[in-house]
Amino acid sequence: MTKQPKYRQVADALRREIDNGTYAPGSRLPSENDLQQRFDASRNTVRSGLSLLVSEGLITSSQGLGYEVKSHEVFALNATRFENLTFPQNGDAYSTDVTNAGRRPHQTFRVEMLPAPTDVAERLKVAVGTTAVLRFCHRYVDDVPWSTQATYYPSWLVDASPRLAEPGDIEEGTTRYLASRGIEQVGYFDEIAARMPTPEEARLLEIGGGVPVMLWTRTGYSADRPIRCTITTFRGDLNRMNYEIGDLSARSENA
Amino acid sequence: MTKQPKYRQVADALRREIDNGTYAPGSRLPSENDLQQRFDASRNTVRSGLSLLVSEGLITSSQGLGYEVKSHEVFALNATRFENLTFPQNGDAYSTDVTNAGRRPHQTFRVEMLPAPTDVAERLKVAVGTTAVLRFCHRYVDDVPWSTQATYYPSWLVDASPRLAEPGDIEEGTTRYLASRGIEQVGYFDEIAARMPTPEEARLLEIGGGVPVMLWTRTGYSADRPIRCTITTFRGDLNRMNYEIGDLSARSENA
């Protein structure tokens, strides 16, 4: 065990005390001044150690208040139930899920037409720069920013299903609306990635330091070709994605 | 637009130049000294800006070398094909996938018996503290640490399938071995989460700043009860998970 730099010793000691409950989630750490004395270190050194813990997502800092141990409460999202192929849900799956969990959903909504970004165009199998319809949701749970969801529809699909391009909600859900126009989604391809947020994402989701985002890209297919591409951006600290595959009757038995 | 602090201006300017290709992936940024002059700022201020970009995962720093723009190459892992229910693969799915991608797989392996951790015990529906068998893999791709995989089996299952507790690989794959002992996995439940790595995870996966980990927890079920719990930890910057659900015949057509 080689000698660790002092700022790392500070971080390690505090991390250990957070783990073992000396500082419980939601409680405040000693001030920088106190920690300077405890570790016989300069303020810069103490701040280096603390910022390490911030970037690990263990604590947050607020000017004038101090450092607080983060508490995580996660919200599980069932990706397979979310958009069931055999029983498409009525209305908005997100609102239903959140309400069932006893939380309060809230979302802002917007529709625009724009050239499809490169990655979306590839997934929709259209030429880069082709116009697409973007239906964009900014979602909150109990007034906490939760996720953004951007769904792109290729223009050929919009010609056949004009309500997609109209602002305002589609009451029965887009999956059902498309089915009523003869477009049936028979399969989807999901990609899940994680990275640190861009400044834009950090702003929209009000993410502090040390919190990654999860990117969920779902491409929906009819029997013929891709019909939609949905990119959902979650706060990594508040969300978890679930997939149920195969026969899970044993899962619900005798909890 | 209020005035931003200087260290943030430094970060924003460099981030913009990384985005627009002024500094390409793999290339080096100007030294701290150069940046001090360019932004008329002290070394500490420049370092604050740079460390912001490091924690965003955009650049890395090496003592004696400088700051380098990160290039990301991702490896896609197909979670649904990985452990196919109807056609369980022969041998090791990870080695097969990596080899097929033209990369070189390498893994270290270990087996131990230990009390099941709380979260694992819950998923396996056994009492906390019950002994379980852990089969642990540390996996590399082209000698780069890629993921760790910890699979826990409940002790009742090991009694019926003793080879699980023996060190050394199970050639035909554990799924097939279990099937040969009359234990058939008929469904699984996947949970995916993202967070910043613990110091231990950062060490095992050789993760620098600004790189989150993806946690993939798969609980496998027989018709009766849970039979295994696999927790895989990935580097978020190098991996992506895919799920294929439903009929995707339209996906492979006329690429």
Add this chain to the structure above:
DNA sequence: CTGCCCAACTTGTTGGTACAAGCTGATGCA
């Protein structure tokens, strides 16, 4: 020519100082 070593670059660590800015509770005035 070969190989070693060191100068000169890079970032890493640690100390110091000063002032700005956000928050809270106590004080005191109306």
Add this chain to the structure above:
DNA sequence: TGCATCAGCTTGTACCAACAAGTTGGGCAG
């Protein structure tokens, strides 16, 4: 009583200085 203000705490930003430690390439000794 009620409200405004301010003192005193907190973290945020910015500067300076010095030395440690990793890397590289050139020059010198053998």
